[in-house]
Amino acid sequence: MKFTSVFDIIGPVMIGPSSSHTAGAARIGRVARDLFGRQPKWAKIHLYGSFAETYKGHGTDVALIGGLLNYDTFDERIKTAFADAEKAGLDYEFIPETANMEHPNTARLVIGDDEGEMSVVGISIGGGKIEVSEVNGFKLRLTGGMPAILVVHDDRAGCIANVANCLAMHAVNIGHMEVSRIERGLTALMVIEIDQNIEDKVLQQISLIPHISKVSKINN
Amino acid sequence: MDVLFHNVRELVERAEQEEKLISEIMIEQEMLITGRTREEIIQQMDNNLTVMEEAVERGLKGVKSVTGLTGGDAVLLQNYIAQGNSLSGDLLLDAVSKAVATNEVNAAMGTICATPTAGSAGVVPGTLFAVKNKLNPTREQMIRYLFTSGAFGFVVANNASISGAAGGCQAEVGSAAGMAAAAIVEMAGGTPQQCSEAFAITLKNMLGLVCDPVAGLVEVPCVKRNAMGAANSLVAADMALAGVTSRIPCDEVIGAMYRIGQSMSPNLKETARGGLAATPTGKAISKAIFDNGNLESIKSLQK
Numbered sequence: 001m002k003f004t005s006v007f008d009i010i011g012p013v014m015i016g017p018s019s020s021h022t023a024g025a026a027r028i029g030r031v032a033r034d035l036f037g038r039q040p041k042w043a044k045i046h047l048y049g050s051f052a053e054t055y056k057g058h059g060t061d062v063a064l065i066g067g068l069l070n071y072d073t074f075d076e077r078i079k080t081a082f083a084d085a086e087k088a089g090l091d092y093e094f095i096p097e098t099a100n101m102e103h104p105n106t107a108r109l110v111i112g113d114d115e116g117e118m119s120v121v122g123i124s125i126g127g128g129k130i131e132v133s134e135v136n137g138f139k140l141r142l143t144g145g146m147p148a149i150l151v152v153h154d155d156r157a158g159c160i161a162n163v164a165n166c167l168a169m170h171a172v173n174i175g176h177m178e179v180s181r182i183e184r185g186l187t188a189l190m191v192i193e194i195d196q197n198i199e200d201k202v203l204q205q206i207s208l209i210p211h212i213s214k215v216s217k218i219n220n
Numbered sequence: 221m222d223v224l225f226h227n228v229r230e231l232v233e234r235a236e237q238e239e240k241l242i243s244e245i246m247i248e249q250e251m252l253i254t255g256r257t258r259e260e261i262i263q264q265m266d267n268n269l270t271v272m273e274e275a276v277e278r279g280l281k282g283v284k285s286v287t288g289l290t291g292g293d294a295v296l297l298q299n300y301i302a303q304g305n306s307l308s309g310d311l312l313l314d315a316v317s318k319a320v321a322t323n324e325v326n327a328a329m330g331t332i333c334a335t336p337t338a339g340s341a342g343v344v345p346g347t348l349f350a351v352k353n354k355l356n357p358t359r360e361q362m363i364r365y366l367f368t369s370g371a372f373g374f375v376v377a378n379n380a381s382i383s384g385a386a387g388g389c390q391a392e393v394g395s396a397a398g399m400a401a402a403a404i405v406e407m408a409g410g411t412p413q414q415c416s417e418a419f420a421i422t423l424k425n426m427l428g429l430v431c432d433p434v435a436g437l438v439e440v441p442c443v444k445r446n447a448m449g450a451a452n453s454l455v456a457a458d459m460a461l462a463g464v465t466s467r468i469p470c471d472e473v474i475g476a477m478y479r480i481g482q483s484m485s486p487n488l489k490e491t492a493r494g495g496l497a498a499t500p501t502g503k504a505i506s507k508a509i510f511d512n513g514n515l516e517s518i519k520s521l522q523k
Contacts, residue, residue, distance in 0.1 A: 001223065001378045006250050007264060009336045009373035009382070009399075010344075010366045013271045016326030017438035019338040020383055020490075050385040053491040054436025056510060059329060079329055104385040104489065126383030126391075127336045 002125060004145065012128045014073040020105050021051065021058030024124030026078060029067020031132055031144045032109045032120040034218045040111035042091040043068055049104035051124075052096035061094055064107065068092075073128060108134075138180050138189040146175060146193045148218045149203065154211035155181050155188040162209045163190060170202050187213070224249040228375050228416050228470040235412035242402070242412050243364035246371035265363050271333045272322070272345035279321025283328045287509055290439040291328060294321035311350050312454050319346025319450040323443040335366075336373040336382040339438045340396035342446035344369050347400040347453055355407055368406045369399035372419050379471070380478035384431035385490040387481030389445055394426035394477060397449035397456075404457035420466035420473045422456040427473075428480055430488035432495025435506035441496055 003009065014023040033039060045064055047055050055061050059078070066081035069088060077084060085092060105124040110117065121134035132142040135150060142148055153159045160179060167174060173195045181188035197219045207215045224245055225231040235242050250261050280298060284291035297317035300306060306313050319342030326332045326341055335344040348365050351357075357365070373382065376395045381387035401418035410418070426449070434440040466473065487494030496502050 003374060003377040004223075004253050006246055006261075006367060006370035006374060007268075009370045009377060010265065010268055011333060013268060013331065013333050014338060016329050016332055016338050016341075019334040019336075019341075020385060022338065023334065049486075050490045053493065054433070057433070057436035057492070058438065074331060076331070104486070104491075105383070124383075126381060126386060127377065128334055128338075 003127070003129060008127055008129050012073045014128060015076065015078045018058040018060075019128040020124040020126055021054065021060045022063045022078070023073040023128035024105065024130050025051075025060040025063035025107065026067040026071060026073050027128065027130045027144060028107055028120075028122030028124065029064040029109070030070060030072070031067075031122065031130070031218055032111055032118070033068050033070055035120055035132075035135060035150060035216045036111055036118050037216050038113070039070070039088065039090065040068060041089060041113035042111070044093050044095065044110040046095045046097050046108040046110070048097050048099060048101040048106040048108075051105050051107055052098070055094065055096070064109070065090070065092055068111065135189065137182055140178055140180060140189065140191045142191055142193070142218070144218060146195075147197045148191060148193045149198060149206070150216050151190040151192070151206060151212060152214040153188055153190065154213070155185050156211050159188070159209070159211050160190060163192070163206055163212070166202070166206050166209065167192070167194070172196070172198060172202065223253065225371075225375070227379060228372065228419065228474070231371055231375065232412045232416050241364065241368070242371050242406055242415055243367035246367040246374070262363060265366050266359070268333045269363055269366060271331060272335075273349070275322045275325045275330065275332045276318045276345055276349055278330060279325045280318070283324050283330065285324070285327040285437075285439055286329070287435075287437065287439065289327075289434070289437065289505065290443045291324045293443065294318070294324055308451070311354055312451055314353070315347045315350035315450040315454055316447045317346075318349045319343050319446040320443055322346060323438075323446045327437070327439045327443060335369065336377065336395055336399070337384070337392050339384060339442045340392040340446060340449065342443070343393060343396035343449040343453060344400045344403070346446065346450045347404055351404055351407060351454075357407055361407060365403040365407055368403040368415065372399045372402045372415075375471075376474055376477075380474050381481055387478065388484050388489050389429040389431040390423070390426050390477055391481055392431065393445045393449040394423050394429055396446075397426060397453040398423040400450065401453035401456040401460070404453065405460050408457070408461055410461050414460045416470045417465045418453075418457045418460035420468065420470040421459055421464070422453050423473050423477060424466065424468065425452055425456070427477055430484065430495050431490040432488055432497045433490065433492055434497050434502040435509050436490075436492035436497070437509075440502075440505070
């Protein structure tokens, strides 16, 4: 089931005018920021389908930037996100695309700073609800409705068990888990949805496990 | 973890068997799925209700969107009601006015609560605050109104769609109107089955409604679609309370809505390429906004 809570239907509380194009867009920006782990210095935002056609009228653009600045759906500052981004040193560019995506409301955010960059594909599925369908080329399905951790690692035996053990030691229960890789033996990604927000020290410990290259989290 | 209901039939059966309100089943499911307490869940819905109240109040004072395309109609309607000559009835027009008020605030980038979406956020609160004057509900009953709406919206969202981009306006204002109709019936003392009939009757009459926003803005025709969604839901609720039933079961109406949405041209699903958006005036408004960035020229178009 894509929608699990009554507050997916009666909610979110948000700045208008569109739950999918404004609130959903803010959430996509915010999840991308969470995954990146800090505020990016630049963002190239590719818009597809209905997002590409109507983003100006719906405030999709200010909402995405607001999300990258860590604003929630009801944050009045969404309206001034462009000016705020300039002050915060965030350069941005919007690129409307003509390609057809699986879902009509899709955005690909390529964000980065001097230390690195990341690509996140988010879709807005209605009523402000979103899913992340791709991170750095890895296909996945992440709703952002639950806390989650993403672990980039070498595709080696034992990696998944080591991460699961580490979570078990901290009594963190795994609600849902997906693994994917681009090519056998190279880089792989674990997406782990968990029942509670996780402390940074747990992430720190996971990052010390051999063959783990990057750990990021989404709190809820 | 499995949910308590996957469709309207299961929802109604459970409510009847356990002799509970539909709102109660929704609250119980929320507790089951999220592990949160009843108090926490009720409190969050109470907060959403407050946001809705504030949006209606703000809209009734009169707002204008950035483009100036929408705003002020809620005030016109309230002034008209006050003259005492309304033909369709004060309660119905009050609901229409309050639905419009909410969507005018939304178009002005004000704070609203999506029900189920922002573009369709007027129908549920608009009808609630109008019916309130007749039925004098407690605060708890007003909160229940939102849970009943949510229960039906939950089924639609999971079995069809509540996104205009995926299913057209029928998925947004159509769903919202059905949700409101079901909630009105429960508040008025109708049975769970009557809630289901009201939902079905409402959605049947909004099937095929396309999403064709002028310039891609949630203004024209969205605000007036919320007005008619509210009117539709009140009439359907009265029909269900009178004992009228839908020959096509509620879940099958929802299924039909989904398939209609799938076969709808992308031009008519929130791309602003078809329908009213593609009329000469619709295109002229869009050009005035985006090519010229000139709001004055929109105002001259409206004269």
